[in-house]
Amino acid sequence: xxxxxxxxxxxxxxxxxxxxxxxxxxxxxxxxxxxxxxxxxxxxxxxxxxxxxxxxxxxxxxxxxxxxxxxxxxxxxxxxxxxxxxxxxxxxxxxxxxxxxxxxxxxxxxxxxxxxxxxxxxxxxxxxxxxxxxxxxxxxxxxxxxxxxxxxxxxxxxxxxxxxxxxxxxxxxxxxxxxxxxxxxxxxxxxxxxxxxxxxxxxxxxxxxxxxxxxxxxxxxxxx
Ligand code: NAI
Numbered sequence: 581x582x583x584x585x586x587x588x589x590x591x592x593x594x595x596x597x598x599x600x601x602x603x604x605x606x607x608x609x610x611x612x613x614x615x616x617x618x619x620x621x622x623x624x625x626x627x628x629x630x631x632x633x634x635x636x637x638x639x640x641x642x643x644x645x646x647x648x649x650x651x652x653x654x655x656x657x658x659x660x661x662x663x664x665x666x667x668x669x670x671x672x673x674x675x676x677x678x679x680x681x682x683x684x685x686x687x688x689x690x691x692x693x694x695x696x697x698x699x700x701x702x703x704x705x706x707x708x709x710x711x712x713x714x715x716x717x718x719x720x721x722x723x724x725x726x727x728x729x730x731x732x733x734x735x736x737x738x739x740x741x742x743x744x745x746x747x748x749x750x751x752x753x754x755x756x757x758x759x760x761x762x763x764x765x766x767x768x769x770x771x772x773x774x775x776x777x778x779x780x781x782x783x784x785x786x787x788x789x790x791x792x793x794x795x796x797x798x799x800x801x802x803x804x
Contacts, residue, residue: 611674616633616636621664628660654669679704680704681706683737683744684745685712685730686747686749687727691746696723707723707725708725708740709733709742710726711733744766744767744769744770751773769786774789
């Protein structure tokens with residue numbers, strides 16, 4: 581790594597750019613950059629110009645440059661981007677250089693599908709516990725993890741250093757469950773329940789609504 585690269589890292593590490601308000605739109609684009617760079621890295625590609633990355637991702641080269649400028653640039657005139665370096669830096673920005681312990685609350689169709697999706701583990705999201713309120717499910721194993729009663733959540737979270745709770749329960753129970761998770765000092769909630777959660781600001785909430793994506797698709801069809 582030469583001086584120019586180091587400079588970018590130093591700027592980042594020294595916190596000169598990390599208190600800058602990065603727009604949610606940029607943050608929302610980072611996982612896609614990360615995926616493409618991961619694929620390039622896996623195919624043995626060491627560097628890529630912003631033009632080539634732009635063609636590949638169907639995003640303008642200026643958009644790419646603008647996005648990366650939020651974090652100090654990462655590029656080098658006449659060289660382009662070092663794929664592995666950029667991949668690792670985006671991972672750090674996204675917090676993917678660490679691993680996170682998860683619990684899933686709601687072991688129905690969605691909870692089971694998420695528990696069975698192995699790619700999360702590869703990204704550092706480790707499912708540690710699965711909970712439900714239906715006694716019929718207690719003891720049922722999903723990838724070697726037995727479903728437990730919700731009454732165990734509080735103790736389990738405190739004993740297992742849990743960072744994230746995934747809520748895959750109907751909206752009726754979600755607000756109360758979120759209150760319990762706040763009490764347990766959870767750091768983040770990945771909320772699939774169709775209700776907005778009113779939690780303290782320190783807790784990160786990411787709401788997921790697959791139907792929103794479907795509505796975008798239908799908009800696309802309607803405007804074809
Ligand atoms: P499901 O009925 O198969 O599973 C729900 C599970 O949650 C059941 O096992 C039930 O016993 C458990 N449960 C209910 N209340 C609970 C509580 N207070 N504490 C612990 N466990 C509780 O339903 P499915 O298909 O898994 O969907 C789960 C929820 O996620 C539904 O409410 C659905 O509307 C929502 N959903 C959201 C999506 C999204 O994109 N945001 C997509 C699909 C479903």
